[in-house]
Amino acid sequence: MRRVLAGLAAVALLATAGCGDKSDKSDSAGGGGATGGATGAATGGATGGATGGGVAQASGDLTVLAAASLTESFNKISEDFQKANPQVKVTISYGGSSSLAQQITSGAPADVFASASPKNMQTIVDAGDASGTPAVFVKNQLVIAVPKGNPKGITGLSDLTKPGLKVALCAEQVPCGAAAKTALEAAGVKLTPVTLEQDVKAALSKVKLGEVDASLVYRTDARAAASDVDGVEFPESAQAINNYPIAVLKNAPNPTAAAAFVAFVQTEPEIKVLTDAGFQKP
C-alpha cells in the first residue's frame, strides 16, 4: 500500500514539475503566456452586416496583440477606444514582440499587432500576415536605470565601466539588447555586464532588487518604475532608437474594428497617452 502511495506521489510530483516549467515560460515572456489563452477565445467577433454600405460602424470583439512595453499605455487607449465605440469589446494580449510575431505566423486569430521593433513586424509582413503597410506610431529610446537617488552618481555611459560597478544588459537577441549594443558602440564604451537578461523588464528588476547598480532599459520602462528607479538620459541613445510599428492583420476576424483601432491609436489624445508614458512621436 505504501509503495502504491509513493508511486502516486511520484506521478503527482512529475505533473507539478511540468506545470512549473510552463509558468517559467509565461513569466519570462513578459506575462504574455497568461493571456495567450484568451486570444483564441475572444475572436470570431460579429462583423457581418457592417459592410452592407454607408459608414462602417465598428462592433464586435477586437483582439490586439501588443508588445509588453505598451501595457500601461494600451490599457488606457483601449479604455478610451471602447468609450468611443461602445459596440466593441477589446481584448489585448501582451507579450514579447518576437513571441507574439511567432504566434501570428502560427495562425493565432488576432486583429491588430503592435510590435516593439520593426524586425518582428517584418517577420509577419514577410509571412504575408499583415494587411497593408505597417505604420510607425511611436518610438522609444534607452536610458540608464539606476536605483532611486542614483547612489553611485552615474551621469553617462562611461561611468558604467567604473571598477566594482555591476551592470545588467539585455541579451543581444532581444531588441533592448541590440539597442544597448548600438549605443555602447556609438559611445565607444567597452563594458562587461554581470548578466545578459532575457527581456527589458528582467533587466529592470535586477536594478529594483538592488542586485546591480545600473542597467540599460527603455525610458518608458524606467518611467513606469519611477518609484524604485531613476532614469539617467545619455546622448548616445539617439543612435539606438526603437520604432514601434502597428498593423491590421490579414486574417483579422474583425477588420473594421481593427482599422478603426489602428487609426484611433494615432489620434492626438492617444499619442499624448503614449508620450506621457515616455514614448516619443515618430
Add this chain to the structure above:
Amino acid sequence: MPAAAGLAFLVLPLAGLLIRAPWSTLPERLTEPGILAALRLSLVTATIATAVCLVLGVPLAWVLARTDFPGRRLVRALVTVPLVLPPVVGGVALLLVFGRRGLLGGWLDATFGVSLPFTTAGVVLAEAFVAMPFLVISVEGALRGADSRYEEAAATLGASRWTAFRRVTLPLIAPGVLAGGVLCWARALGEFGATITFAGNFPGRTQTMPLAVYLALEQDVDAAIVLSLLLLVVSVGILAALRDKWVTA
C-alpha cells in the same frame, strides 16, 4: 488505450521537434561557438547540484521517514514548496536571501567576500533549490518502503547508528536514492526560471543550455530546436548509460 494516449501525449511534441529540425544545417549549427560551453556548464552544474542534493537531501529524507516530531507534516509540506513555486519566484526568493541586499547575502559578502548571484555557484544553488524535493520525496518513499527491523537487528548486533545506516539502510534503499538522484539531475539540467532570475545569463559563466535555448528562440527557432535536441540526446544518452551500468535488474 489510455496508456497509448498518454505515451503519444508525451512523445508527439518530441516528434514535432525532430520533424522540424533543420537537418541539413545541423553540423554547422552544432559547431557554433558557445554551444559546447553552455552544454558543459549545464552538465557540470546539474551534477554538482545533484551531489549537493544528495548530501543534504538524504539525511532530510531519513529524518522525515524515521523520526517522529511535532510539525513533521508541516516540514514535509515545506520540502515540496520548490515544486509548487513558479521557478522564477524561486529565483526572486533566492535573491532576497542570498542577494547582496539579502538576509544572508549581505553578511556573506561582508564576512567572506562571497557573492552568489551572477556566478556559476549561483547556478548550482538555483538548480539545487528547485531539484532537491524530487530527491527527498523519492528517498523518503524508499525509506518508508524499507523494513526498519533490519536496522533494529543491526543495532542489536552492536552496529552504531551510522554503521547501520551505511551498511544496512543505504543498500536497501539504493534504487530509491538512484531514482531520486536521476530525477533530481534531470530537473536540474532543465532548470530555467530560477537560474535566469538568480544567476542571470552570461555565456560561459551562467548561461546553461535552457537559457541558451530561450534566447535562441527570440531570434531563430531552428537554432533553438537544434540546442534542445542536443540537450535531449546528451541527457537521454547519459541516463540510458547509467541505467545499463547500475540498474541491471
